[in-house]
Amino acid sequence: MRTWRRLYREGGTYFFTVVTHDRWPCFDRIDRVRKLGDALRIVRERHPFGTAAIVVLPDHLHCIWTLPANDADFSLRWQLVKKQFARDLRGGQRIWQPRFWEHLIRDEDDMARHMDYIHYNPVKHGLSASAAAWPHSSFARHVRNGLYAPMWGSSMPANVRDMDIE
Numbered sequence: 001m002r003t004w005r006r007l008y009r010e011g012g013t014y015f016f017t018v019v020t021h022d023r024w025p026c027f028d029r030i031d032r033v034r035k036l037g038d039a040l041r042i043v044r045e046r047h048p049f050g051t052a053a054i055v056v057l058p059d060h061l062h063c064i065w066t067l068p069a070n071d072a073d074f075s076l077r078w079q080l081v082k083k084q085f086a087r088d089l090r091g092g093q094r095i096w097q098p099r100f101w102e103h104l105i106r107d108e109d110d111m112a113r114h115m116d117y118i119h120y121n122p123v124k125h126g127l128s129a130s131a132a133a134w135p136h137s138s139f140a141r142h143v144r145n146g147l148y149a150p151m152w153g154s155s156m157p158a159n160v161r162d163m164d165i166e
Contacts, residue, residue: 008074014102015117049077091097
């Protein structure tokens with residue numbers, strides 16, 4: 001039996017994949033995407049983290065967080081985000097898979113690959129024709145800041161071809 005251990009590094013930058021229970025398309029409605037944003041903001045107020053990139057798709061999300069220099073507890077943050085979102089969503093149904101996937105970003109190339117993976121993900125899943133066409137993403141912010149060209153992501157970036165995260 002294989003035992004998985006999480007790598008906790010104070011001040012670390014992590015890529016995450018968080019999936020809904022049974023791939024339920026919870027985020028196919030804008031009000032739920034907004035509630036997720038609210039949950040992230042509420043948790044961030046008490047347990048700070050920076051969000052370098054995010055994309056929310058109907059049944060999962062990817063993001064990159066950077067934790068404070070003296071803190072490594074991303075698990076607590078995800079637990080609180082999931083609870084906050086579930087509390088705000090009525091109906092009592094199970095919303096999240098019990099775990100999430102994380103990857104400690106190692107260097108600038110690793111960061112660039114995971115940023116590109118996040119922003120290309122809606123195109124990969126056939127949800128939009130380009131990264132710019134998907135509304136639930138940090139892509140537009142990065143275009144405004146000059147990190148991406150507006151038409152980037154119309155075809156698969158070479159640096160994400162071999163990434164098999166989902």
